[in-house]
Amino acid sequence: MALLQIAEPGLSTNPHEHKLAVGIDLGTTNSLVASVRSGEAKVLPDAQGRFNLPSVVHYGADRTIDVGFDAKANAEHDPENTIVSVKRFLGRGLTDIQSTYGKLPYTFVEKEHTVNLLTAQGEKNPIQVSAEILYVLKQQAESTLGGDLMGAVITVPAHFDDAQRQGTKDAAQLAGLKVLRLINEPTAAAVAYGLDSGQEGIVAIYDLGGGTFDISILRLNKGVFEVLSTGGDTALGGDDFDNKIVERILADANITTELSSKSLRKMSDLGRKVKEQLSEIDIVDYTINIESQGLSQELSGSFSKADFESIIADLVKGTLRSCRRALKDADVEKEQVLEVVMVGGSTRVPYVREQVKEFFGKEPLTSIDPDQVVAIGASIQADLLVGNKPDSDMLLLDVTPLSLGLETMGGLVEKVIPRNTTIPVARAQEFTTYKDGQTMMAIHVLQGERELVDDCRSLARFVLKDIPPLTAGIAVIRVTFNIDADGLLSVTALEKSTGAESSIQVKPSYGLEQDEIADMITASMTNAKDDIQARMLREQQIDAIRMMEALETAMTEDNAIVLDEERVVIDQAIEQLKQATQGNDGQAIKQAIKNLDDTSQPFAARRMENSIKRALTGHSVDKV
Amino acid sequence: MRFFDLFELPVSFQLDTELLVERYRQIQKKVHPDHHANASANERLLSVQTASEVNDAYETLKKPLTRAEYMVAEHGFDVRHEQHTIRDGMFLMQQMELREELEDIGNSSDVEAAFDSFYSDVKKLIDEYTNSFVTEFEQSSFESAADAVRKLRFIYKLKEEAQLLEDKLLDF
Numbered sequence: 097m098a099l100l101q102i103a104e105p106g107l108s109t110n111p112h113e114h115k116l117a118v119g120i121d122l123g124t125t126n127s128l129v130a131s132v133r134s135g136e137a138k139v140l141p142d143a144q145g146r147f148n149l150p151s152v153v154h155y156g157a158d159r160t161i162d163v164g165f166d167a168k169a170n171a172e173h174d175p176e177n178t179i180v181s182v183k184r185f186l187g188r189g190l191t192d193i194q195s196t197y198g199k200l201p202y203t204f205v206e207k208e209h210t211v212n213l214l215t216a217q218g219e220k221n222p223i224q225v226s227a228e229i230l231y232v233l234k235q236q237a238e239s240t241l242g243g244d245l246m247g248a249v250i251t252v253p254a255h256f257d258d259a260q261r262q263g264t265k266d267a268a269q270l271a272g273l274k275v276l277r278l279i280n281e282p283t284a285a286a287v288a289y290g291l292d293s294g295q296e297g298i299v300a301i302y303d304l305g306g307g308t309f310d311i312s313i314l315r316l317n318k319g320v321f322e323v324l325s326t327g328g329d330t331a332l333g334g335d336d337f338d339n340k341i342v343e344r345i346l347a348d349a350n351i352t353t354e355l356s357s358k359s360l361r362k363m364s365d366l367g368r369k370v371k372e373q374l375s376e377i378d379i380v381d382y383t384i385n386i387e388s389q390g391l392s393q394e395l396s397g398s399f400s401k402a403d404f405e406s407i408i409a410d411l412v413k414g415t416l417r418s419c420r421r422a423l424k425d426a427d428v429e430k431e432q433v434l435e436v437v438m439v440g441g442s443t444r445v446p447y448v449r450e451q452v453k454e455f456f457g458k459e460p461l462t463s464i465d466p467d468q469v470v471a472i473g474a475s476i477q478a479d480l481l482v483g484n485k486p487d488s489d490m491l492l493l494d495v496t497p498l499s500l501g502l503e504t505m506g507g508l509v510e511k512v513i514p515r516n517t518t519i520p521v522a523r524a525q526e527f528t529t530y531k532d533g534q535t536m537m538a539i540h541v542l543q544g545e546r547e548l549v550d551d552c553r554s555l556a557r558f559v560l561k562d563i564p565p566l567t568a569g570i571a572v573i574r575v576t577f578n579i580d581a582d583g584l585l586s587v588t589a590l591e592k593s594t595g596a597e598s599s600i601q602v603k604p605s606y607g608l609e610q611d612e613i614a615d616m617i618t619a620s621m622t623n624a625k626d627d628i629q630a631r632m633l634r635e636q637q638i639d640a641i642r643m644m645e646a647l648e649t650a651m652t653e654d655n656a657i658v659l660d661e662e663r664v665v666i667d668q669a670i671e672q673l674k675q676a677t678q679g680n681d682g683q684a685i686k687q688a689i690k691n692l693d694d695t696s697q698p699f700a701a702r703r704m705e706n707s708i709k710r711a712l713t714g715h716s717v718d719k720v
Numbered sequence: 721m722r723f724f725d726l727f728e729l730p731v732s733f734q735l736d737t738e739l740l741v742e743r744y745r746q747i748q749k750k751v752h753p754d755h756h757a758n759a760s761a762n763e764r765l766l767s768v769q770t771a772s773e774v775n776d777a778y779e780t781l782k783k784p785l786t787r788a789e790y791m792v793a794e795h796g797f798d799v800r801h802e803q804h805t806i807r808d809g810m811f812l813m814q815q816m817e818l819r820e821e822l823e824d825i826g827n828s829s830d831v832e833a834a835f836d837s838f839y840s841d842v843k844k845l846i847d848e849y850t851n852s853f854v855t856e857f858e859q860s861s862f863e864s865a866a867d868a869v870r871k872l873r874f875i876y877k878l879k880e881e882a883q884l885l886e887d888k889l890l891d892f
């Protein structure tokens with residue numbers, strides 16, 4: 097039965113046609129976009145043939161926004177308006193940013209639950225800045241691939257917390273990208289390597305980027321990538337190596353006064369250059385003019401590889417400590433690790449490679465470009481998620497990197513979901529009232545491994561409302577914490593004695609609320625090129641097509657369990673949606689999607705149950 | 721969802737963990753949200769819920785302690801959330817001795833050897849109470865089986881504390 101025959105320009109509905117999807121590595125220093133074309137995953141170049149887009153955004157006084165190389169060129173002469181490495185600020189508070197990164201050339205404005213950067217074009221949220229980068233990558237991909245993207249997989253450091261993940265997803269939404277999944281950078285790298293080698297067994301992914309470090313231990317088995325443990329540091333990367341060099345040069349020159357913004361930027365560029373050159377040669381000479389308190393000064397000297405290695409030794413040692421911890425969490429001995437994969441530009445530093453080799457006792461793998469491997473892995477997953485590979489056996493089973501807990505009496509944290517639990521996961525916790533007639537209850541959710549509230553990261557505060565007024569201790573509220581496959585948290589609550597659903601007010605500690613995002617989208621649309629109606633319509637149409645296709649596949653697969661009368665109503669609902677999709681009424685499409693969703697609900701439930709049985713039947717057939 | 725039934729395994733403490741992990745993967749390959757990414761909102765929700773339950777079932781059966789806890793909970797003795805005091809004098813004495821041994825480890829001349837010896841003592845106890853749990857459970861003496869699980873909880877807790885101390889002393 098041919099269900100779909102819509103021909104919208106740019107929106108092909110042939111289920112067998114290759115759908116456009118990309119993997120995006122939104123990096124601290126550089127960002128990349130990759131896609132699977134003709135069965136091969138490749139990074140997509142820009143018009144000039146470059147693969148790495150510098151993660152730099154410049155907000156000009158003349159209302160122009162530059163991203164990438166053009167923006168980077170401005171970093172030195174207009175540092176205040178050139179946002180570099182914005183990923184470091186995602187989901188972070190001001191005190192956090194200042195204590196971790198020290199002096200930065202930006203003016204931060206602290207808001208209720210976000211930190212904005214003051215630019216020549218007003219205040220910009222780190223999420224908006226990230227969205228500018230994603231928007232450019234989206235454009236780059238669409239012009240190279242020649243069509244609208246059906247979706248994207250975006251990578252995040254495995255160690256990213258909920259606020260940072262949500263921030264990344266919100267940025268994608270702002271950029272008009274449909275997020276198929278957020279996946280962890282080391283897991284993406286494992287996919288890129290795993291599919292290449294077809295290897296089975298334990299692998300370790302050592303991922304040292306510009307601003308973050310991750311270590312993940314995975315077990316590979318017949319297309320299943322099972323993350324056993326993950327660890328790392330969201331504020332440790334190659335940028336820190338650069339800073340160490342800068343600190344040493346300034347200390348050697350006895351400079352203790354504050355540098356101008358421009359000089360700060362120049363110094364950190366120098367730090368990066370010295371580091372990069374030391375990967376090739378043993379000693380680097382430098383000369384630089386800097387300005388401090390109105391005085392200009394020339395610094396010159398030389399920096400040796402040995403100096404460099406001695407100042408980064410502690411940082412590298414810290415990464416190895418995380419490796420040891422991750423192995424222990426995975427219950428794996430070093431000797432069991434089959435391969436160690438190097439990911440991230442900072443693994444180019446020879447000292448890092450040597451130390452990792454010594455630690456694991458084997459030569460690390462570097463055959464895929466460490467800058468590209470994450471985007472490549474993400475594109476393979478995107479190709480699968482968008483439905484280009486219905487018969488694929490690949491499955492990623494990832495874990496939550498940080499424990500999730502609740503504040504209890506005395507500022508202590510009680511763990512609800514321990515770190516390294518496989519996601520998705522749902523855990524319930526029961527609470528009771530402590531006062532007669534109490535109808536509200538405040539719940540504070542935290543993420544982290546420490547016992548004290550002050551040492552963990554505050555994720556959100558919830559207020560449970562509408563608790564039936566009962567004697568103290570009688571009302572039992574069951575709160576369920578869900579972490580989905582993107583690693584994002586959601587919460588539901590139920591009062592057990594009455595079965596009443598308690599409403600929850602979510603207040604993210606850092607991040608945007610949904611209506612703020614909607615406002616930003618509207619604002620960016622009114623300023624610019626796109627028409628919001630057109631964009632919403634296009635998004636609805638894409639959603640509709642994806643859904644109709646998926647349902648068609650499902651009904652073919654599970655043909656046997658579709659009831660006859662059910663088939664009639666589902667077909668009607670599909671026909672309705674098909675009609676709506678051909679029109680220009682976004683609201684009508686939305687309504688028709690909802691209708692099809694409801695109509696196919698019983699079938700979906702039966703199918704899920706059936707699929708478990710089928711999974712095991714398939715298994716026993718294999719055995720025989 | 722009954723956990724053993726889900727994986728089509730017999731209800732028994734002795735379980736083929738290789739078979740468990742294989743069946744877990746087979747099921748996840750079908751129900752995981754990644755295989756329902758384009759589906760309707762309802763189906764996606766169902767998929768997340770089912771995958772979460774399958775993960776929970778797998779995690780629970782995978783580890784000996786949680787498996788034992790689950791087995792007695794299925795017979796009405798949920799020891800995971802109860803405030804229960806153990807009155808077995810001999811057991812409490814053993815625990816006290818082990819705690820003392822743990823507290824002294826920091827002062828020992830060979831910390832690693834001291835930990836090895838401690839873990840071997842702990843393992844003996846785990847084996848002892850696991851055996852007693854299995855025997856009682858097989859005889860359908862669920863109350864006594866639950867009692868053994870309560871003791872196992874104590875011992876595993878102690879082992880966890882020892883591991884934290886080991887991390888601290890051996891510079892993790």
